[in-house]
Amino acid sequence: MSQPWTHVAPHSPAYPRVNEHYVEPEWVSKRLFEEEKFKGRIYDPCCGFGRIVKAAFAAGYTAYGSDLVDRGWDSTPQDFTKHLSPHDNIVTNPPFDKMAQIVFCAVERARYKAAIIMPTARLNAARWLIETPLRRVWLLTPRPSMPPGHVIASGGKVGGGKSDYCWLVFEKGYAGEPEMRWLHRDKP
Numbered sequence: 124m125s126q127p128w129t130h131v132a133p134h135s136p137a138y139p140r141v142n143e144h145y146v147e148p149e150w151v152s153k154r155l156f157e158e159e160k161f162k163g164r165i166y167d168p169c170c171g172f173g174r175i176v177k178a179a180f181a182a183g184y185t186a187y188g189s190d191l192v193d194r195g196w197d198s199t200p201q202d203f204t205k206h207l208s209p210h211d212n213i214v215t216n217p218p219f220d221k222m223a224q225i226v227f228c229a230v231e232r233a234r235y236k237a238a239i240i241m242p243t244a245r246l247n248a249a250r251w252l253i254e255t256p257l258r259r260v261w262l263l264t265p266r267p268s269m270p271p272g273h274v275i276a277s278g279g280k281v282g283g284g285k286s287d288y289c290w291l292v293f294e295k296g297y298a299g300e301p302e303m304r305w306l307h308r309d310k311p
Contacts, residue, residue, distance in 0.1 A: 144194060146171060147175075147216050148308075149174055152178035155261065156179060156184070163211025163212060163235060166186070166210035171194045173195070209232050209234055215239055215240070216240040222249075236294050237293040242288055255293055257301040258292050260301055260303045260304070264306070264308070
């Protein structure tokens with residue numbers, strides 16, 4: 124799918140921007156892999172500290188990751204937007220200022236599914252999603268705190284998230300309306 128990249132408004136978190144590296148709590152990926160089934164390997168092109176890759180391993184998947192910047196997980200920096208190789212599944216928490224570009228790249232390069240974390244407040248304005256095979260939206264509850272990586276790396280206090288997030292799951296060949304579900308940190 125070759126789409127023009129649509130500009131997405133910059134993220135305005137409670138924390139100041141530092142190299143667009145915001146880290147999801149571990150439960151966010153763990154619960155995704157418990158509820159959403161994937162066929163094949165998992166690739167995270169914005170892997171940061173490797174939380175999604177580790178959660179995929181724990182769920183029994185073969186997983187690997189890279190990042191534009193070496194953040195400790197992978198020592199080979201790679202720009203996903205220029206990396207053209209296909210992958211079975213792409214699961215990532217991308218820089219929010221590059222959301223549309225990452226989504227289009229992931230949908231194009233995933234053989235089966237792509238799952239992307241997105242601020243829920245951006246869904247209404249993301250008209251570019253209409254052009255994608257969006258299968259499912261997983262609303263994350265309770266609201267996760269997603270601080271910058273440097274806060275976590277320095278042992279800073281984490282908690283009190285102020286923004287809502289969701290997983291967008293795209294499935295190759297899907298053409299229907301997306302469904303919406305809740306992904307609870309603690310299974311209901």
